[in-house]
Amino acid sequence: MAKTYDAIVVGSGITGGWAAKELCEAGLNTLVLEAGRPVNPDTDTVEHVPVWQMKFRGNNDRKARLARQPIQKTCYACDEMANKFFVDDIDNPYTVEDGKPFSWIRGRQVGGRSIMWGRQTYRWSDLDFTANAKDGFGVDWPIRYADIAPWYDHVEQFVGISGQAEGLAQLPDGQFLPPMPFTCAETHVKDGVAKYWGRDRVVTIGRCAVLTEQHNGRAACHYCGPCHRGCVTRSYFSSINATLPAATATGKLTLRPFSVVHSVIYDPKTKRAAGVRVIDAQTKHPIEYRGRVVFLCASALESARILLNSTSPEFPTGLANSSGQLGKNVMDHCMGGGADGTIPGYEDRYEYGNRPNGIYMPRFRNVKDTSPNFLRGYGYQGGGGRGGWGRGVDEPGFGADFKRGLKGFGPWNFSFYGFGECLPRPENYVELDPQKTDAWGIPALKIHVAWSDNERALLKDMSVAAAEMLSAAGATDIRPFVQNNAPGLTIHEMGTARMGKDPKTSVLNANNQAWDVPNLFLTDGACMASSSCVNPSITYMALTARACAYAVSAMKKNEL
């Protein structure tokens, strides 16, 4: 019998890293199981590799991506330098229903997707936590903003978030480092929009987990730009840059890479999780680990997959699934309605440095007014800059004058790009594919997810409202667009083991604890009962820290 750990954490991404830190700092001997390989920020990051050293000069190895990463390559960050941080689609298959494409973008390595994440960090408000109760989609959240606010403070103080306080009820302010500044075009649009809509539509700088000053021993950003390739100075937050080193410093952490978790072991006598079954990624040998408490932090779809694969006479349809809700209610933000425009003027100015951040416009639909066309709302990311040499491909000319022209910059452009809330609906679900298995013999997921009319209406409105605001701000050549992105591509998938007030209709209680299995916690995106329209990671982090505190206190009282 293997040694029993105080805690087992499955996954080392953004929530697994937090669980490791919080549990280790509470004194628990913690085993973190990561399916992929180790990553060392000193030697494995590629953000400063000059593009001329790349064989295809940043155009990716097209044939290799087509052969091994046909799904991953649809993500902008899976580029010629950073594709090693994305999974091999052949080894990690999943299936979909005909006509329902889903882009499952994954990173299996120590640090998970926290290495390539978008770093945008926004608090939820009670507008979000009460949304299900108001319109009847999904089930009501068992918590409200007041329950999570101190945990947002807790994680933000460690993470380091640069941003501007705005005093808006729908987007609560946080613990901010100094904000990054606007470009000329962004200030222009901010002022132009404010003239028409006042404080109802606010252009603020993105709130992001990138340091604008030294913080907790990590250096300020040096504005090289491509954060998704890693960061040797640890200037953005990730598990490998921040939480895992903190967990390691306690002496309580055991991190085991190459550990593909197959299932959670259930002990019917104690009605508890006894540990986990692992397939060694390299040898493919099965191993079992025992733990007093198990945290699943493998990502919304992977954690659901592990539980669906954890069957027993007591739980024939998957562990902790007495409600039948496991794997259901999948959400992802619908993104890609918006507009671009040209901002006249400022021709004697340019942007020096590569700011790894854009602007943000908080939700304004269904905040004060009520839209007749859709429920809930959306926010915009975006920004304004000047075109570089790439514009020359579509401009006439060649020769010395052409070259001289491209040395300078194109006009200032500004873009609004919307991210909308997705309704929780049971028709969007995942199950185990009865035929397909991955390279380790574990059943693959079959994913059934599609947008509803509400998400389509949001996308359309994003485009119309963006064009309207650009027009009000004096932009010219306004180009509205509505992209047709498959669900999943926003990489905010969530909802497969929702929190709720009732064990009959939810998988987890208010502390991210499985109703059916008291020593089992899910704190990744699986726990989400609704999706809000803001980027979710900081909420996952806060919920993880909160659940860890609860678990530690319950363990001390021998309640688990």
Added chain:
Amino acid sequence: MDRREALRILGAATAAPLVSRDLYALGNDARERWRARPGFRALDAQQQLLVQTLTEAIIPATDTPGAKAAGVDQFIDVMLADWYDPADRQTFLDGLADVDARCKTATGKAFTDADATQQTALLTTLDDELARLRATHQKTDKNFWHTLKWLTLTGYYTSQVGFEQELHARIIPGTYDPCRMLDASTRTGGN
């Protein structure tokens, strides 16, 4: 370079031009290997000379080096050999042959033997034809001149010469200044 060294360089701040050069040194081995690679694989000697001439006509040497010095022909050969599918590679090679054929019809000479005025006249025709495709909203992705311009600009501005000498760009700017005044004399950014 380890983390301490990287931090020292970055911490030293904000703008020494040395910064990016030190970091470039990280990849010198790879660059040397790259330069030592065996010869052209998609383009024969004749085609290579034609590509060199065409790309230099698009981005010529001025006060900074042009496409030829930046090795754009080599980049295009790599793309043709390993990036494009065979059909698209053939479309490009057919486009090269067409340039020579049209030049011979017009001047009786291969493009590389034509004089500068004759070359410019033919390239102006190609550029005008592409402009007409755009103006009438037709697809440009199979147009040889469009592909050549994309390959030339990409190959040039992502080369070390294009990035450092032409654009004065830096891998590590060290600071962020969102509305900086352009250099009054060159109307460009960078240093």
